[in-house]
Amino acid sequence: MTKQKAGKITYWVATLWLALGMTSTGIVQLMHMEEEVQMMAHLGYPIYFLTLIGVWKLLGVIAILIPKFPVLKEWAYAGFAFTMIGALASHLALGDGMVELFGPALLLILTEISWYFRPTNRKLVPISSK
Known part of the structure; x- marks a missing residue:
C-alpha cells in the first residue's frame, strides 16, 4: 500500500468516526437529554449551551464532509478542537475522572x-506572493 493511499484511508476512517461522534453528541445535546443537562449543570454552564454546541457540531460535520470550502473546513476543525479542549479543561478543573475525559479526548484526537x-x-492553499 502506498503512503498516499494509507493517508487517504486514515483520513476517511478518522473523519467518519469524527462525524459520527459529533453528530451523535450534537443530537443528544439538541434533545437536552437528562444526562447532558446534568453534565452541563455539573460543569457550571447554562443549559442553553447545549443548543449552541449541538447546532455548531452538526454544522461542523456538514462543513468537513462536503467537498470544497477549505476556509469553512478550517473553521469547523478549529471549532471542534476548541470545543473538545474546553470540555477537557472543564472536566479537569472539577477533578472529573477518566470516564468523563474519554469522549472529549477521543473526539479531539479524531x-x-x-x-x-x-x-x-480539502486544504487551505496559501496565496503565493509575487
Whole structure:
C-alpha cells in the first residue's frame, strides 16, 4: 500500500468516526437529554449551551464532509478542537475522572487526525506572493 493511499484511508476512517461522534453528541445535546443537562449543570454552564454546541457540531460535520470550502473546513476543525479542549479543561478543573475525559479526548484526537490527513483538495492553499 502506498503512503498516499494509507493517508487517504486514515483520513476517511478518522473523519467518519469524527462525524459520527459529533453528530451523535450534537443530537443528544439538541434533545437536552437528562444526562447532558446534568453534565452541563455539573460543569457550571447554562443549559442553553447545549443548543449552541449541538447546532455548531452538526454544522461542523456538514462543513468537513462536503467537498470544497477549505476556509469553512478550517473553521469547523478549529471549532471542534476548541470545543473538545474546553470540555477537557472543564472536566479537569472539577477533578472529573477518566470516564468523563474519554469522549472529549477521543473526539479531539479524531479531529487532529482528520485535519492532518485531509486531502490536498480539502486544504487551505496559501496565496503565493509575487
